Amino acid sequence: MQTLFVWVLFLLIHIVISETGSMLKQGYSRxxxxxxxxxxxxxxxxxxxxxxxxxxxxxxxxxxxxxxxxxxxxxxxxxxxxxxxxxxxxxxxxxxxxxxxxxxxxxxxPCSQSNCSLNEKCQFTKYSNNGDPFNCVVSDCGLPVVNERIESYTKEGDAIGINRAMHVKCSKQHVQLGSGKLVCLSNGSWVYDITCCDEGWKEYRNHCYFRNNTKLNQIDATNACRLLGAYLVEIDDAEENIWINKTLLKDVSCRYLYSCTTWTGANDTQTEGEFVWGNSGAKVNYTNWSPGNPHDDSPYTLIKDCVDLFYNGTWNDRSCHYQAAFICERQHKRYFNPLPREKRDNSIIGP
The missing domain is CATH 3.50.4.10 (Hepatocyte Growth Factor)
Structure with missing residues (x-):
């Protein structure tokens, strides 16, 4: 009985080797x-x-x-x-x-029997958590998605595998900031160095900004920004405030300080004195109030629940119905499924 088993096993191995060898010949011939x-x-x-x-x-x-x-x-x-x-x-x-x-x-x-996902590689192993003789590990990031703002183009050596890189560029009528390099991380996510802003917009820390000179109340200004896929500017720190003053307000001036202000998205309409940003709902932590502001605490003044900027970059609380210019801000869209990145991180990630 044992002799018969050995012969059967020998014949099975011989058949497998013969068939595989025959198919190898077919592969080489093609x-x-x-x-x-x-x-x-x-x-x-x-x-x-x-x-x-x-x-x-x-x-x-x-x-x-x-x-x-x-x-x-x-x-x-x-x-x-x-x-x-x-x-x-x-x-x-x-x-x-x-x-x-x-x-x-x-x-x-053994990997011929694997059920690994499309972006995974099967690796043979003697030990695995589920008892299979193989593991599935992330192999690539897949193809980056492009649309009307982004176009792909190929450089020598571009690849979608882990620790490899691809390249994209901004489509026509968009201003490109950054190298356009995408790097595939070990978890299968793309990170990249590119910002595409519309013509006339300015880039700062991966966000695009545009000052509209049309004078609207804050509600209408908010809606105008939304039509552009943006929101009224939210200022996070002194560096951003200084950049806005030097870049977006540098050509703004008037004889009377209050007559050429620019809307931000800040307001305290819900709780007096507790300012929040209209788009994110986040508490306003950084402020740059002009002397005497905010001053919505006098019975002789209009209700001043919204915040605009003087041309020198200082802040003023104002009636939300006042007609003023406004700044729209837009985070550049993340087309490539990257890891979350803080607004203030402007570093290039990857080799």
Missing amino acids: IIYGHRLDGKTISSFAPISFLDCVEECLVRNRCQSVSYFKGANYCEIKYKDKLTAASSYQELAGWVYSEKGHWPQELAG
């Missing part, structure tokens, strides 16, 4: 020499054998093909193939091109 799929890269590896390159593709659901440079044993795994990215398929000496479907999934070992 390699296209002198061709490469340009761009569309998940990640790249060197030095690495061609068959190991294929295996790196097989353990990723997103991978569709590989391009391999024989002279340097350099591997690129791709999220497209020559059918889905025909314009990127090119003749190039020294390269070979092969597709994932041309190779037996058995080359992936």
